[in-house]
Amino acid sequence: MRLRGLIRKEVRHILRDPSSILIAFLLPIVLLVTNGFGISLDASEMRVAVVIQAPEETARGMLQALDASPYLSVQRALSTRDGETAMTEGRVRGMLVVRDDYSQRLGRPGSWPVPAQLVVNATDPNTARILEGYVSGALQVWLSGQQHERRLVAPGGIDLEYRDWFNAELRSTDFIVPGIIAMVMTMAGTLLTASGVSREWEHGTMESMLASPARMGELILARLACNFGLGIGSMIMSVLIAIVVFDVPFRGGTVALAAAVSLFLMFALGLGLFISTLARNQFVAAQLSFLTTMMPAMMLSGMLFDIAAMPHWLRIITYFVPARYLVAILQTLFLAGDVWPVILPNLVGLAIAAVVTLTATLLVTRRRLD
C-alpha cells in the first residue's frame, strides 16, 4: 500500500520535470545517431597521392587498377616533394612512388621484383594498415591480370579463401551499434538516478522523506521501479533504431535480450543511486557519474577495442566494467543469435554486478541515516 503511494510520488516527479523523460528518450537518440554514423572503421575513398617518375605509358595499367578500387581516391602529384607536403598537411593519407627505372626493370624478369614504394601517414596506425591492405589488394588485381595476359605462372599458388561469418561484408557499423547501445544504456541508466538523491539532500527534502513512515528499502524500490520502466522503454527504442536506421540484423530472441537488459538496468540504476547517495552535492555526483560511465563503457567494454588484444592486467580490470558483459551479449544477439554458451556466463556477470551495486547502495544509505 505504502509502496504504491511512493511509486505514485515518483511518477509525479518524473512527469513534472522533463529531465527524466529527456534522459530516457532524447539522450539515446542523440547518442545513437551521432555515434552510429560517427564511428565507422570502414574506409572508402582514402586519398592517395601517386608520383610516377617512370614513362607514363608503362605505369598506366597500375594506375588504372588503383583508380578502379572503390576504397581509394587517387590524386596525381608531380613530385615526391608535392606528395610529402600533401601528406604533412593531411590532404592525403599516403603516397605511392613509382621510380624512374620501373619500366626498364619490369621488362627484364631477371630484375624482378620491382619495388613500388608506398609512404603512409601512420599517425593513425589502424588506418595506415587498412590503406596498405587496399593498395596491395589493388596491385594484386592488376598483377594477376598481367600474369593472365603474359601467361605467367602464379608464384606459389596457394589460394586462401576467407569466410567472414556473422558479418560477411565486414561492416563495422554492425558490431559498433550494439556496443553503442550498451554505452547509451550505461549513461542513461546511471544518469536517471544519479542526480535524484543528491538533489534531495542538497534541497533538504531528504530529511522530510526520512521522517515519514516509509522505510529506506521502500524508497529505493519505488525509485528503481519507476526508472526501470523508463529504462526499458529507452532500450526498446534503441534496439528499434539500430534495426531500422542502421540496418543491423537482429538474429537473437527477445527472452535473452530482456534478461540482459533488465539485469543491466538494475546495475546502472543502482550505480546512479549509489553515486548520488555517496556524493553530497549534484556537482560531485555529475562528475562521478560521467567519469564512471561514458569513457569506461567506450574504451574498456569491447565496444570499440578488442579486449583480447589488451595487456593481461587490463583484461582483468575489464571484468569490473559491467558494460563489457552487455556488449558481448548484444553483439552476439544482433549478429549471431541465441548462442547460450556466450550469453549465460555474461548474464551471470551482469547479475553479480547488479547485486553488488544494489547491496552497496543499501549499505551506504543505511549508514548515511545515522
Next chain:
Amino acid sequence: MLRRIFALIVKELAGLWKDPKTRFIILVPPIMQVALFAYAATYDVTNVPLGIWNDDAGAQSAELVRRFAASPAFGVTGSFAAPEQARAALDARTVAVVLHVPQNFSADVLAGRGAQAQLLLDARRSNSALMAQGYAAAIVAGFAQDLHPTRRPPVVLLTRDWFNPTLESTWFILPGLVCVLSMIMALLISALSLARERELGTLEQLLVTPLRPAEILLGKALPGIIVGLIDANIVITAALLWFRLPFLGNVVLLQAMLVLYMLTGVGIGLVLSSFARTQQQAMLGMFVFASPMIVLSGYAAPIENMPYAAELISRADPVRYMLVAARGLFLQDMPLAVLLSQAWPMALIAVATLTIAGFAVRRALS
C-alpha cells in the same frame, strides 16, 4: 581591471585546491584514465584464438599450421575434425578464427596445382577480422614464396610508415586523450557552474556585487580553463615520460593551442549552463554534447569514414581541430600554416559561445 582579474584567478585556484574532493577529481581521474585507456586503445590483434581444422595428413599442411602457430598474431587453442565442431567453437567464441586445410592440400602443393585453404572468421568484430585476414594472408604468401623461391612476382609493395614507424597505438591515442580528457573537465566544471547558482538562488547575490557581467563570466570560465590545462599537461607529461612519445613540434605552440581550445570548452559549457534551469538539466546537456563532440572529432575513427552530414557537424567541433594540432605537434613538426588553419575555427567557436553566454548573464542581470 588587471588586479581584479588577478585576484579572481587566485580566488578560483584557491577554491579549487582547498576542497579535497575537488582536488581529488582534478588529479586522480586523468592519471587513472591515461593508465587504463592508453593501453586499451588498440585496433591491432595479437594472440587471436585460432582453431585448426586439418583434413590433410601431409607434410605441407603441417608446415602451414606450424607457421600459423609460430605467428604472434595467432594462438592455437583448439583443433577440430568436423565442420560442426568448428561452427560450435566459433559460435561460442572459444576461437575467433578457424584455419581449414582440405584433404588434398599437400598433394596439390607438391603437384604445383594451386592449393586451396580456407579461413573461417568470427566477424562479429569486423575490424579484428580484417586484421586477422591481413596476418593470415602474409603467412600464406610467405609460405608460398618459400615453396618456390625462384618464382618472383613482377612488383612488390614496400611500405614505409611515416610519423609512427612501428605503428604504436599509444602514439595515436595519447594525443587524443590530451584533447578528450581536458575537454571533459572544462565542460563538466563550466556546465554546472551557472546552473548551480541559479538552482540554489545565489546568482542574484552575485549580481549585486560590484563585478561587471564580463568579470562574472570570466570568474565562471577560469576554473574550467585552469583545471583543463592542468589535466592536459598531466596527460602530456605521462605521454612523454612514461609512454615515451616523441615530441617534434613546439611546446609553446601546443600550450597556446590548448588555451584557445579550453576557451571553446568553457564557452560551450557556459552556454549549456545558461540555458539550463537546474543542475540536472545542465548535466543532461553535457552528456548529450560531450559524447558526440568526442566521437565526431576523429578521436576513435577517422573523419573521412563519416557520412557527409556527420562530417559537416564535426566542423563545429573544437575537439576535431585540437586533435589535428596535438597529433601534428607530437608526431610530426606540423607547419605553422596548418596549425593556424586549425586555430581560427577554434577562435571562432570560442568567440561565438562566450558571446552567447555573456548575453545570457547580462539578461539575468536586468
